Amino acid sequence: MEGIGNTMQKKAAELERMAEVFVTGEQLRLRLHEAKVIKDRRHHLRTYPNCFVGKEIVDWLIEHKEASDRENAMRIMQKLLEQRIIHHVCDEHNEFKDMKLFYRFRKDDGTFPLDTEAKVFMRGQRIYDKLMNSENSLLQSREEEGVMFEKTLMASEFIDWLLQEGEMPSRIEAERLGRRLLEHGIIQHVSNKHHFVDGALLFQFRMNFRRRRRLIELLNEHCRSSIPExxxxxxxxxxxxxxxxxxxxxxxxxxxxxxxxxxxxxxxxxxxxxxxxxxxxxxxxxxxxxxxxxxxxxxxxxxxxxxxxxxxxxxxxxxxxxxxxxxxxxxxxxxxxxxxxxxxxxxxxxxxxxxxxxxxxxxxxxxxxxxxxxxxxxxxxxxxxxxxxxxxxxxxxx
Missing domain, CATH: 2.30.42.10 (PDZ domain)
Structure with missing residues (x-):
């Protein structure tokens, strides 16, 4: 079973990097909405809903200490553009510009690419928030192989909860969802030894969707990947x-x-x-x-x-x-x-x-x-x- 853990870890690490960009971008989108930086804007007698201005977002990132200078702020936004989190309103620019150009989050205009990975991340985030907001006994400290683990999910109880909440229509589908969450690095077996199965195995959330991500982390992905083997x-x-x-x-x-x-x-x-x-x-x-x-x-x-x-x-x-x-x-x-x-x-x-x-x-x-x-x-x-x-x-x- 050791091979399962190693294989899962490698695949999950790659998908986790993608998830971090997705979650970081979503946290920024919500903050910009709250700050009224994203709003309907008019240009040449045309209204562009839910937009922000390139130059204004660079100013905002520096003011809120998310970037040290304009160059870093532009690199952060370029990263989000390359990952298809944001786009120019007319898709005319492949390079983010520190100018009075309108940009928009793809999630605000329905153009976000809902591929398999994105769907799993969004489902995982919703389930995570549901569990954290609800008063239930699903997340508990439990013991496995003589070791105590905090905030664990028992697979069978998790499946019961998914059915009760209407998240999945059947146990088979709920078990498949558990496996996808595991493969995408959202949950993991407490000792990385097992796949997700409908039983008494213990799992924990590997991703903390509520952790406040710093935007500068988007620029340092190469540092993490350059650590020698x-x-x-x-x-x-x-x-x-x-x-x-x-x-x-x-x-x-x-x-x-x-x-x-x-x-x-x-x-x-x-x-x-x-x-x-x-x-x-x-x-x-x-x-x-x-x-x-x-x-x-x-x-x-x-x-x-x-x-x-x-x-x-x-x-x-x-x-x-x-x-x-x-x-x-x-x-x-x-x-x-x-x-x-x-x-x-x-x-x-x-x-x-x-x-x-x-x-x-x-x-x-x-x-x-x-x-x-x-x-x-x-x-x-x-x-x-x-x-x-x-x-x-x-x-x-x-």
Missing amino acids: NHDSPFCLRKQGSEGGNTSFLSVSPSKEIKVVCAVRRSSLSSSCGSSGYYSSSPTLSSSPPVLCNPKSVLKKQVSPEELQAPGGPYIKKTFTIVGDAVGWGFVVRGSTPCHIQAVDPGGPAAAAGMKVCQFVLAVNGMNVLHMDYRGVSNLILTGPRTVVMEVMEEGEY
Whole structure:
């Protein structure tokens, strides 16, 4: 069943990127309607309903700090145009222009391409909102294979709910919908081992449709996809120093050697995420390009997820609640399945919560991550709330 999880993760990750653009665009559309930026406009005695002006939207993005300058604002809108979220009212321009031209969201004029993917995303979003708004006991903390998971759906109960709400006409159709939600990365099995079936298996929403997306994230998709496949690549979650011009990160490990890494800030997927390896830095040659190096893992030996959870085994579970500060959470995730804590900033939030190196990451915000590599774990943290609940396994002392 391990192959199922890996295949699903790859396909879901690709579709999730598409979904993020869709959700980000929809959130922007609703905000612009609320701000009255989208409205009926007249030009040459003709009325164009539900439009916005290119130049005005660029001003709005800068004013609301969604873009740092006009160039970035135009790149954001160009991304939405390329993904067919918006279009020029007459489809005359394939390039977004910072001019007094009328543009419109395709969802406002009924021209949004309702292909299979879009339909699944829209259905998933509606179901997610329904579940979050209704007072039901469908989302519960439940245990599977000795591990407790938060906000889980039992497949059979979820199907019952879909039928009761009139979302699907039959159990067979409801089960098919569950599979589509799984394949599109909207839900996932708690340990990524199973397809969706009408039974007692537990699933969680992988996508948080209500999380406020920052538009700048649309421009950094290449950063996420450019992370190398090497499972030993580290991931740093804390910035070094407080100087505004310093964008490097400090990795603190048990050894005396200090290494600087290039990584991603929580606040945005910045351009510095193009490489995810460690870098050595010389204070006397600060103008020289950094030299890529990959430090040895702090682990004495790699263990399997099964070894970590074996009854009566040497590993014990600990839970930390870490409140991120302005520059992150202060730890480095590294490795394949399972991931481990490679480094902890002694002055950061993670250290204050009690996190230590060599601990294996069991769950993030109630979601089991034993079968995720560092990229999946990092993405969960970066796209989640500022307060992250980390469950880890460490070797007990006897």
